[in-house]
Amino acid sequence: MKMFASERRSKIIDLLHERKRITVKEIASQIGVSEATLRTDLNKMENDGLLTRTHGGAVINEDKENDTSFNVRQKKNKKEKIQISKRALDLIEEKQCILLDASSTALELARLLNSTSLRLTVVTSGLQTAIELKDNPDITVILIGGVVTKKSTSIEGTLGIDILDYVNIDIMFTSANGFSLENGLEDFNLYEVQIKKEIVKRASKVIALVDSSKIGKSSSAVFAKFGQIDRLITDQPIESPFLNKLDAHHIDTIITNET
Structure with missing residues (x-):
């Protein structure tokens, strides 16, 4: 089944929350899309401030991770x-x-x-x-x-x-x-x-x-x-x-x- 860009990017964020750092190869094996497609996704997500690109992968932005915590947002x-x-x-x-x-x-x-x-x-x-x-x-x-x-x-x-x-x-x-x-x-x-x-x-x-x-x-x-x-x-x-x-x-x- 074809996966929309929004679905792919949500799965990438989920993986980053779990592991903090992940490679393109690991993402590809998890969600079953090409590495070229994932590189495009990661570049877009970096521009949006969601992650930071590394050689061959990405790491989550800690401040963004904190933003997504409901308990943190509830107090802010x-x-x-x-x-x-x-x-x-x-x-x-x-x-x-x-x-x-x-x-x-x-x-x-x-x-x-x-x-x-x-x-x-x-x-x-x-x-x-x-x-x-x-x-x-x-x-x-x-x-x-x-x-x-x-x-x-x-x-x-x-x-x-x-x-x-x-x-x-x-x-x-x-x-x-x-x-x-x-x-x-x-x-x-x-x-x-x-x-x-x-x-x-x-x-x-x-x-x-x-x-x-x-x-x-x-x-x-x-x-x-x-x-x-x-x-x-x-x-x-x-x-x-x-x-x-x-x-x-x-x-x-x-x-x-x-x-």
């Missing part, structure tokens, strides 16, 4: 994430069906939902988010099916994506590892990107929950272009030309710390 900019989540909570109405991704920001929003009596259906790809909400009698939790890998707190791949054909998602609340001027919302986990792309297509409204440290930053792959985003909630005022592009695409912006 926690105050800003809570502020963003509080503003997001104001946008949720009784009896809506909302989507929360597997991000640490969406988990903060889930915690806030537990302090309300809103009757909702919550669809999620986040294991932590599902666990957070599962005992709430007012909320029906739908967990998207798929693959769970070591150290992951999210459902990966598109095996269970068909469940989205049976629900109408009023709002998708999603965070990102980067929100680049060139491409839009981007993430580092290419399996999660696959799911997010499908959800973006189906959701009536897409709201990005992105703290200011992610604005202007790129990551591995794009899951939502500017034209697919309805609203951005962030913690600090946005400068031009980023603000100009948001305005050009009629993206409403909420700033939590605006003076």
